[in-house]
Amino acid sequence: MTASPPPAVIAFDLDGTLVDTAPDLLDTLDIVLDEVGAARLPREETRKMIGAGAKALVNRGLTAAGITVAPPEFEKLYESFLAHYAAHIADSSRPFPGLIEALDELSARGHVLAVCTNKLEYLSRLLLDRLELTDRFAVIAGADTFAVHKPDAGHLLGTIERAGGVPTRAIMVGDSLTDVLAAKNANVPSIVVPFGYTETPAEELGADVFIAHYGLLVETVERLLSRG
CATH class of the missing domain: 1.10.150.240 (Putative phosphatase; domain 2)
Structure with missing residues (x-):
């Protein structure tokens, strides 16, 4: 019998990508x-x-x-x-519009969700706990989870490995050049969103795909995965 491929891992940045912090x-x-x-x-x-x-x-x-x-x-x-x-980590911080629905659909399709952020891990977990989002992610990897952090490839690759995936079936979703460079260094495709924190417009960051809102995320993920 042919072994089933590992699940696709969709890794998200946190600040400016998942949550407006x-x-x-x-x-x-x-x-x-x-x-x-x-x-x-x-x-x-x-x-x-x-x-x-x-x-x-x-x-x-x-x-x-x-x-x-x-x-x-x-x-x-x-x-x-x-x-x-x-x-005061969640006094005003909230998920971006359309995020929850997109996460639900990705999970329903069997994809594994992870967080790969330069926020310290304990703060990342605290924020996600307060927003009742923690259980949606198989892995939460912060700036201090590994010996390196984004844009070093090891941060993203370590996140993917902990989530049970492989780089050839993974995608990085972020809002900044740091996310795009981490993905490029790891040879993983990237998606950028425009509502985060960056001096350079998101569409000019060099990601594989730019999406204007989370309503486009699921179809974009499936398209990128089909290339592999």
């Missing part, structure tokens, strides 16, 4: 800027700083505000950020 992340960044006596920055500016993890967000925010601190002070501010954010 900007309100709670940027509210927390405002608290950090208040702590150092800096003026709060415009949301249209700070929104583009999201995507490389909390530490990068704090660093980018301080830099944009013209604040330089010694490493020990930065670590204190970072820990303050994490504590406040964890306490």
